[in-house]
Amino acid sequence: MALYLVTGIAGFIGSALGGALLAQGHEVDGVDDLSTGFMENVPAGAAFFRGDCGESETYARLLPKRPYDAIFHIAGQSSGEVSFDDPLRDLRTNTGSTLHLLRFALETGCRRLVYASSMSVYGEQPDAAVREDAPCRPMSFYGVGKLASEHYLRIYGRYGIASTSLRLFNVYGPGQNMGNMRQGMVSIYMSMLADGVVRVKGRPDRFRDFVYIDDVVRAFLACLDHPESEGRELNIGGSGKVLVGDLLDRLLALSKTPARVEFAGETPGDILGIHADLTLARRCLGYVPRTDLDAGLAAMYAWHTGRSGG
Numbered sequence: 001m002a003l004y005l006v007t008g009i010a011g012f013i014g015s016a017l018g019g020a021l022l023a024q025g026h027e028v029d030g031v032d033d034l035s036t037g038f039m040e041n042v043p044a045g046a047a048f049f050r051g052d053c054g055e056s057e058t059y060a061r062l063l064p065k066r067p068y069d070a071i072f073h074i075a076g077q078s079s080g081e082v083s084f085d086d087p088l089r090d091l092r093t094n095t096g097s098t099l100h101l102l103r104f105a106l107e108t109g110c111r112r113l114v115y116a117s118s119m120s121v122y123g124e125q126p127d128a129a130v131r132e133d134a135p136c137r138p139m140s141f142y143g144v145g146k147l148a149s150e151h152y153l154r155i156y157g158r159y160g161i162a163s164t165s166l167r168l169f170n171v172y173g174p175g176q177n178m179g180n181m182r183q184g185m186v187s188i189y190m191s192m193l194a195d196g197v198v199r200v201k202g203r204p205d206r207f208r209d210f211v212y213i214d215d216v217v218r219a220f221l222a223c224l225d226h227p228e229s230e231g232r233e234l235n236i237g238g239s240g241k242v243l244v245g246d247l248l249d250r251l252l253a254l255s256k257t258p259a260r261v262e263f264a265g266e267t268p269g270d271i272l273g274i275h276a277d278l279t280l281a282r283r284c285l286g287y288v289p290r291t292d293l294d295a296g297l298a299a300m301y302a303w304h305t306g307r308s309g310g
């Protein structure tokens with residue numbers, strides 16, 4: 001039985017990962033400042049610490065009984081749009097957290113860290129599946145912070161902390177925060193179906209790569225068994241290239257109530273499109289997404305309507 005730390009355990013991805021680690025019989029400590037997460041998401045059986053990973057005092061309270069076998073650093077302000085509200089806060093909470101955690105890992109003898117990075121590190125790219133060696137020119141403060149974190153992880157590799165940065169594409173699925181209207185393309189559009197109008201910021205010919213939560217969790221877990229993933233950045237996509245207009249059609253087809261789409265405005269830092277080349281993730285992690293978009297959307301819609309009653 002191993003002991004793991006999961007940051008952001010009260011959020012969408014962190015809670016799913018924490019639950020999966022517990023289901024495998026491991027011990028899990030979780031930390032979260034509950035800025036966008038919820039106590040009810042914290043999986044039963046995890047030891048929970050409330051704290052900001054970007055503040056040193058959090059680490060004074062986190063005293064693992066033995067060195068963590070790995071730290072999964074999932075906590076973060078997760079919206080590119082929100083990063084424009086206060087770039088300094090974004091830097092402190094997202095990138096500062098990574099530096100604090102790396103120092104904490106070094107001091108407490110943890111030698112493995114897996115990081116929730118993002119496709120936002122790439123910025124605008126040619127319309128071809130993007131590889132990890134593409135030049136990174138992030139278009140949001142959020143993406144800059146994720147890229148900086150990846151570099152800090154690389155530097156700490158020299159001090160014996162093996163890390164993997166998973167560049168997650170658009171993650172969706174049951175457990176996503178359906179009330180957050182500034183993060184998560186699928187969750188935002190799906191939550192508006194019941195109102196009869198899906199208001200879309202940006203053009204329908206934008207394109208993304210949508211990856212189901214279970215596939216993301218499998219990718220994080222696979223890092224533990226695949227030393228080839230150490231010291232790398234790896235794309236974690238799912239659907240391949242899907243136009244936003246196509247996503248909307250699929251959602252309208254799923255909806256129990258009639259709905260129409262309105263396009264207006266745009267999101268700061270938004271890009272036309274991006275989708276993942278998964279060759280390296282397949283080679284280093286054995287990662288192949290298993291849930292296709294229609295099955296994933298149907299499962300998420302069933303979960304959403306089951307709890308919202310509509």
Ligand SMILES: NC(=O)c1ccc[n+]([C@@H]2O[C@H](COP(=O)([O-])OP(=O)(O)OC[C@H]3O[C@@H](n4cnc5c(N)ncnc54)[C@H](O)[C@@H]3O)[C@@H](O)[C@H]2O)c1
Nearest residue numbers: 008010011012013033035036037052053075076078116171
């Ligand atoms: N959801 C996606 O599509 C996506 C894509 C790429 C990368 N990511 C990254 O994955 C991670 C998790 O995203 P999510 O979708 O689960 O978002 P989320 O908002 O549901 O979860 C983030 C969690 O981290 C907590 N948190 C935020 N800042 C913190 C801090 N400084 N200290 C402690 N806790 C803090 C929040 O309270 C929340 O519980 C984030 O780092 C995000 O940038 C997500």
